[in-house]
Amino acid sequence: MKTKLSLILWLAFLAVSHVNAQYTFEKPLYGAAYYHEYMPYERLDEDIRLMKNAGLTVVRVGESTWGVFEPQEGVFEFEWMDRIIDKMHQAGIKVILGTPTYSIPAWLAYKHPEVLAEHQRGNKAYYGIRQNIDFTNPTFKYYSERIIRKLMERYAQHPGVIGYQVDNETEARGVNNRDYFIGFRNYIKSRFNNDLDLLTKEWGMNYWGMNINTWEEFYVRDGVTNPSYKNEWERYNRKQVADFLNWQCDIVNEYKRKDQFVTHCFMPDFQNIDQVESFRQMQYPAINVYHDVQDKQDGQRIAYAGDFVRTVAGNNYIVMETNAQGIGWDARGQYPPYDKQLRQNVYGHYASGANMVEYWHWSTLHYGQETYWRGVLGHDLQPNRIYNEFKTTAEELKKIGNSLVDLKKKNKAAILYSHDSYHALSFMPYTYKSNYPIDMVHKALYFQNIETDIVPCDKVTDFSQYDMLVIPPLYVATDELLLAIDQFVNDGGHVVMMHKSGYCNEHSAVRATYAPGPLRKACGFYYQEYSTIGGMSLKNNPFQLDNWDQISDWYEFLITETATPLAYAEHDFFGKWPVITENNYGKGKLTYIGTYPSQKLLDAIVKKVALEAKVISSDSYTFPIIQRSGTNKQGKTVRYIFNYSGESKDLVYKHPQAKELISGKTVKENDNLTLGAWDVLIMEER
Numbered sequence: 254m255k256t257k258l259s260l261i262l263w264l265a266f267l268a269v270s271h272v273n274a275q276y277t278f279e280k281p282l283y284g285a286a287y288y289h290e291y292m293p294y295e296r297l298d299e300d301i302r303l304m305k306n307a308g309l310t311v312v313r314v315g316e317s318t319w320g321v322f323e324p325q326e327g328v329f330e331f332e333w334m335d336r337i338i339d340k341m342h343q344a345g346i347k348v349i350l351g352t353p354t355y356s357i358p359a360w361l362a363y364k365h366p367e368v369l370a371e372h373q374r375g376n377k378a379y380y381g382i383r384q385n386i387d388f389t390n391p392t393f394k395y396y397s398e399r400i401i402r403k404l405m406e407r408y409a410q411h412p413g414v415i416g417y418q419v420d421n422e423t424e425a426r427g428v429n430n431r432d433y434f435i436g437f438r439n440y441i442k443s444r445f446n447n448d449l450d451l452l453t454k455e456w457g458m459n460y461w462g463m464n465i466n467t468w469e470e471f472y473v474r475d476g477v478t479n480p481s482y483k484n485e486w487e488r489y490n491r492k493q494v495a496d497f498l499n500w501q502c503d504i505v506n507e508y509k510r511k512d513q514f515v516t517h518c519f520m521p522d523f524q525n526i527d528q529v530e531s532f533r534q535m536q537y538p539a540i541n542v543y544h545d546v547q548d549k550q551d552g553q554r555i556a557y558a559g560d561f562v563r564t565v566a567g568n569n570y571i572v573m574e575t576n577a578q579g580i581g582w583d584a585r586g587q588y589p590p591y592d593k594q595l596r597q598n599v600y601g602h603y604a605s606g607a608n609m610v611e612y613w614h615w616s617t618l619h620y621g622q623e624t625y626w627r628g629v630l631g632h633d634l635q636p637n638r639i640y641n642e643f644k645t646t647a648e649e650l651k652k653i654g655n656s657l658v659d660l661k662k663k664n665k666a667a668i669l670y671s672h673d674s675y676h677a678l679s680f681m682p683y684t685y686k687s688n689y690p691i692d693m694v695h696k697a698l699y700f701q702n703i704e705t706d707i708v709p710c711d712k713v714t715d716f717s718q719y720d721m722l723v724i725p726p727l728y729v730a731t732d733e734l735l736l737a738i739d740q741f742v743n744d745g746g747h748v749v750m751m752h753k754s755g756y757c758n759e760h761s762a763v764r765a766t767y768a769p770g771p772l773r774k775a776c777g778f779y780y781q782e783y784s785t786i787g788g789m790s791l792k793n794n795p796f797q798l799d800n801w802d803q804i805s806d807w808y809e810f811l812i813t814e815t816a817t818p819l820a821y822a823e824h825d826f827f828g829k830w831p832v833i834t835e836n837n838y839g840k841g842k843l844t845y846i847g848t849y850p851s852q853k854l855l856d857a858i859v860k861k862v863a864l865e866a867k868v869i870s871s872d873s874y875t876f877p878i879i880q881r882s883g884t885n886k887q888g889k890t891v892r893y894i895f896n897y898s899g900e901s902k903d904l905v906y907k908h909p910q911a912k913e914l915i916s917g918k919t920v921k922e923n924d925n926l927t928l929g930a931w932d933v934l935i936m937e938e939r
């Protein structure tokens with residue numbers, strides 16, 4: 254009995270110590286996904302030779318090959334992967350192993366078709382594409398757990414494996430199976446304490462006679478028009494994704510070593526994922542970032558992804574996939590980067606807090622849906638221009654990587670991101686443009702060199718670490734969240750808030766009070782009316798803009814109480830009401846935009862507030878010069894200065910004396926510098 258108890262305690266200690274283990278990046282890792290099983294002929298040794306020659310330090314393997322690991326039910330073949338991991342380790346290349354659950358084997362679909370996803374209105378998934386399953390299905394999870402455990406039993410102790418990726422780009426993806434709906438119904442019963450009267454009240458289910466008297470009458474998603482139901486369905490989707498990923502993490506954590514990490518790669522379209530809960534057990538969550546290159550390269554998509562995942566993780570992160578050459582599910586989007594752009598993008602990721610950059614993938618496929626999603630090597634599998642630039646970048650990282658890894662950022666500005674508002678505004682759109690213009694908001698900061706965090710505000714209500722908040726339409730929000738914003742302003746914060754904020758409560762039901770509800774005092778106005786509008790200019794052009802369509806789509810008739818009008822529409826009727834206001838409230842100020850602004854107008858408003866909040870100075874760099882900064886492991890400030898243009902740019906260095914890491918040259922404050930086309934300077938202050 255004593256021996257058995259000791260074993261249980263020891264296993265419990267191992268589980269806790271594994272979960273709390275820390276993997277340490279000594280230098281940034283640089284690599285690619287690798288699929289020897291996709292190769293047209295045997296070339297593992299040649300690939301490893303080319304990888305070593307290029308300075309590649311890490312590969313991801315195995316995340317889409319369940320059918321190769323288990324070609325028949327209960328028949329497991331791992332020797333082929335043993336060989337790959339063994340040889341990578343011998344070559345000094347680190348390995349991240351993926352659980353292969355996002356692409357099921359043919360035998361599973363054939364024997365158990367119930368695992369395939371069913372969608373709304375009778376549509377269903379078929380075998381022949383990845384991510385075609387109901388990821389909550391018990392049969393799917395049974396077989397998933399078995400293959401995960403088999404992999405962990407075999408590879409957890411392999412010294413070449415540094416971490417594990419659970420699943421791949423997980424989202425609910427329209428799953429609407431019967432069991433999934435029953436799970437949703439149980440979730441709603443729990444959310445409303447089994448109280449149908451409360452549900453009917455909060456969701457307004459008496460409308461169109463959609464009230465129910467028993468839980469058995471609770472209707473499926475397919476025909477639903479109720480915005481409250483739809484928004485809760487999206488919350489449930491996010492919860493199920495998080496539960497699924499944490500379920501896989503729990504299994505992996507039973508086996509992984511102290512010096513290994515667990516991760517998952519998300520796409521940077523964040524509306525369908527509860528990142529906070531999904532990342533809960535991940536030391537280094539991952540992001541897959543695909544972005545424009547050639548003349549459209551500007552680094553903004555890279556920064557947007559990093560600003561979100563870094564903030565949510567509260568730590569550094571890794572880039573599991575990004576583009577090396579042209580990408581796409583056909584050959585129409587073939588835009589390989591110009592010279593030096595591949596290198597510049599790598600440093601863009603590290604400047605946002607990444608500790609690893611991997612390409613998808615090492616070599617371009619000769620068959621399949623992604624034949625033209627090109628890797629580092631092309632179809633000829635030979636070194637090329639991209640390979641050579643990879644090598645140049647890897648050599649630089651080997652030299653200066655100690656100064657770049659684990660970059661910590663402390664930004665003064667934040668964007669509040671609302672999953673609920675994103676979905677609610679898609680259910681009740683007010684424009685043919687983006688109904689939740691988060692990308693527009695990020696651009697207003699990024700292109701003016703205002704570094705920002707992106708904070709998911711559905712769960713976070715403490716913003717005291719920031720001086721400035723920029724808030725896209727916060728259409729759905731709890732009173733608690735709105736009062737937290739009120740308190741932020743009262744305590745001295747500066748806020749730029751966009752239209753439709755505060756209009757609905759957490760159930761996506763309109764508040765039965767003057768808009769903007771609990772924000773009225775902080776905003777210093779109320780309104781009762783609004784109108785759809787065409788393009789208009791602002792009276793007397795208060796922001797000195799040269800474009801005519803400064804506002805469009807939406808106009809709120811703001812009735813000021815303590816707020817000061819900043820702009821009116823150039824219109825006989827609408828011009829009676831201000832459409833942009835500012836309100837001194839407590840120690841801070843809230844600037845409100847009661848319309849859909851043009852990008853230039855939003856830029857001007859954000860700049861005005863950022864200067865007032867002292868988030869930037871009047872002599873900050875302007876695009877195409879972009880600056881990103883942070884503090885490295887040695888406690889030194891590191892500043893990245895990018896030139897996102899095809900022409901050389903002259904600039905004055907405006908910071909204390911530093912060493913430019915790549916060249917090794919010393920740069921003093923007010924020195925004149927020339928930054929080449931698509932180039933980057935990396936300054937480490939002494």
